[in-house]
Amino acid sequence: MSTCPHVSSIDYQVVSRKLSDPSTWTCDQCSSNTESVWVCLQCAHIGCGRTCRQKHAKKHFDASCHPVVLHINQKMLFCYQCEDWILNDTQFGEIGLLREQLNRLQNQRFECSQTRSGSVIRGPLKQFKFVERKDDRVGHERTGFSGEFTAKRFYTLSLLKKCIAAWKTFVAEQAGELSQRTKQSPGEGKPSPARRFVGRTGLRNIGNTCYQNATLMCLSALGAIRQLLSLQPDPPPPGQGLAKRPRLGRRISEELYEEANSRRDPSKIGSSTVLAQLHRLFRVLWSGKWAGVSPAFFVKSFMMAVPSFQGYVQHDAHEFLTELLDVVQRDIAYPVEVRTILSRVFTSVQQSATRCHVCNNVSKYTFPDATCITLDLSATVERLQQTNAESSGDRRYPRRRSSLYATQNQACTLMDCLDALIAPVELTNGSQYRCVSASCKGQLVNATKQDSFERLGQCVVFHINRTKWDSQGKRKIMNKVEFPLRNLDLSVLLSDRSIPRRYHLRGIVLHHGPDIDQGHYTSVCFIDSLSTFVAYNDLSSETVIEQDLVEERYDGNPYLLFYEISS
Numbered sequence: 001m002s003t004c005p006h007v008s009s010i011d012y013q014v015v016s017r018k019l020s021d022p023s024t025w026t027c028d029q030c031s032s033n034t035e036s037v038w039v040c041l042q043c044a045h046i047g048c049g050r051t052c053r054q055k056h057a058k059k060h061f062d063a064s065c066h067p068v069v070l071h072i073n074q075k076m077l078f079c080y081q082c083e084d085w086i087l088n089d090t091q092f093g094e095i096g097l098l099r100e101q102l103n104r105l106q107n108q109r110f111e112c113s114q115t116r117s118g119s120v121i122r123g124p125l126k127q128f129k130f131v132e133r134k135d136d137r138v139g140h141e142r143t144g145f146s147g148e149f150t151a152k153r154f155y156t157l158s159l160l161k162k163c164i165a166a167w168k169t170f171v172a173e174q175a176g177e178l179s180q181r182t183k184q185s186p187g188e189g190k191p192s193p194a195r196r197f198v199g200r201t202g203l204r205n206i207g208n209t210c211y212q213n214a215t216l217m218c219l220s221a222l223g224a225i226r227q228l229l230s231l232q233p234d235p236p237p238p239g240q241g242l243a244k245r246p247r248l249g250r251r252i253s254e255e256l257y258e259e260a261n262s263r264r265d266p267s268k269i270g271s272s273t274v275l276a277q278l279h280r281l282f283r284v285l286w287s288g289k290w291a292g293v294s295p296a297f298f299v300k301s302f303m304m305a306v307p308s309f310q311g312y313v314q315h316d317a318h319e320f321l322t323e324l325l326d327v328v329q330r331d332i333a334y335p336v337e338v339r340t341i342l343s344r345v346f347t348s349v350q351q352s353a354t355r356c357h358v359c360n361n362v363s364k365y366t367f368p369d370a371t372c373i374t375l376d377l378s379a380t381v382e383r384l385q386q387t388n389a390e391s392s393g394d395r396r397y398p399r400r401r402s403s404l405y406a407t408q409n410q411a412c413t414l415m416d417c418l419d420a421l422i423a424p425v426e427l428t429n430g431s432q433y434r435c436v437s438a439s440c441k442g443q444l445v446n447a448t449k450q451d452s453f454e455r456l457g458q459c460v461v462f463h464i465n466r467t468k469w470d471s472q473g474k475r476k477i478m479n480k481v482e483f484p485l486r487n488l489d490l491s492v493l494l495s496d497r498s499i500p501r502r503y504h505l506r507g508i509v510l511h512h513g514p515d516i517d518q519g520h521y522t523s524v525c526f527i528d529s530l531s532t533f534v535a536y537n538d539l540s541s542e543t544v545i546e547q548d549l550v551e552e553r554y555d556g557n558p559y560l561l562f563y564e565i566s567s
Helices: 005-009 012-019 056-064 094-106 145-175 180-184 210-220 223-230 253-260 274-287 296-305 317-329 336-346 377-391 398-402 414-422 546-550
Strands: 037-040 046-048 068-071 077-079 110-114 120-124 349-356 362-366 373-376 425-427 447-455 459-465 467-470 473-476 502-512 520-527 532-537 540-544 557-565
Touching (some): 005 068, 012 037, 012 094, 037 056, 046 056, 068 094, 210 223, 210 274, 210 296, 210 317, 210 502, 210 520, 210 532, 210 557, 223 274, 274 296, 317 557, 336 459, 373 377, 377 414, 377 459, 414 459, 532 546, 540 546
Antiparallel strands (some): 037 046, 068 077, 110 120, 349 447, 425 447, 467 473, 502 520, 502 557, 520 532, 532 540
């Protein structure tokens, strides 16, 4: 690190104006990548860094010779001309002002109260102040971002369909297999104009919200959620009872679309609950009328309900899913039956049984209901390495044997993770069990502990914990995890294994980047209406071949797996 003379060339006004809108914190070329985003301090160009495949920030420097860039999330300063990190600031402290601006937008604000003794007590603001754009004010209406995006996307898809149709016709004519009916019906099979984007509607990133977009797309692909919410009425306006609540199906999707894109304060209008906004956002996604939609109103409602998620800083997708399901299950605007069914759809009951080796007494403990099943990838990899070392003949030093192999190269399957979850654990030596039976009378004895599940939900979400702490601190485990697309038998997890429980894969949340606390989230979902998997990267979407998923020909690391029981 050193001082750099190129910092004097930055344009503070241009950069500050662009950074004031969190929805622009994505690569200008990739349009959705938030893994490692750098902003040019001369022209405010935002591009992905060297750790990404495209390296648009470096390409921008090669084309424009603008050397100084600032990392939006980590606030680090780098100079491509000097090929070094920068420590110094401008004579007016403009870089420090840009960092303070990013901190104010990313983190929640605090209000201070002072006691008589002079102590300062900090607490979160009662009302989070959302970022106000110039085009949100009166007289500065937006020109319709989603409408323009939908039109461009439809034009591109129309050209692709024409090219593919012409290619199929040419191949069929060459093979002599073109029937008379095909020649007379060239327009057959065209989708309805109102349903052209079914299963292909993306969510706009409005400021490090990729973790929300990826999780919401997976939730929208679950048949149980779609069946439950599509049959429920809309929540009542303030001051009206449940009897006056209109059916959601009678509300046109255009009205729901305008509300989902609204940037108004949810606390100042009715129906601001998280479940209500989730309800309406999913209806817009399922309508298939738009190629992309901005979930601004849902994001605001969720920030109000969960203060820890206020701001535009990157969060964990698993934490978001846990908080979201917890909030919607406590939503009093919906009937108790809806919240009860929603709870049973995701809730799994895990229990632990410990057997004493002295008196054979078995004590059971039931864990609190959980909506996700966490799988420790680090423990699974170490277990596989130890097993491989022992099978290879090195029984004296299995850990030393396994350390010869790179941990990152050890691939495992989802069943390996499940086996490690329910594998018996011997409680001996320093981890003995205190048996409270009448014969042992609270003595420390050797015991065996094993976990199982009393009940599994209709939808099972596996959280692959990729975090590991070692001498170098916290790091992400990059090991590959193989998982089945269909017929996953989870009866091995149940205490009663006589009833088969087979699940199909419905969605995958992928994490991109070497740092688990940052990076970028995308998703892959199975769409029933298309009978195929679709990959979503915020606004963009593309069809995925199942063989690519089986052979792991995709970017990112599986982080959340959504399975639904087969009907």
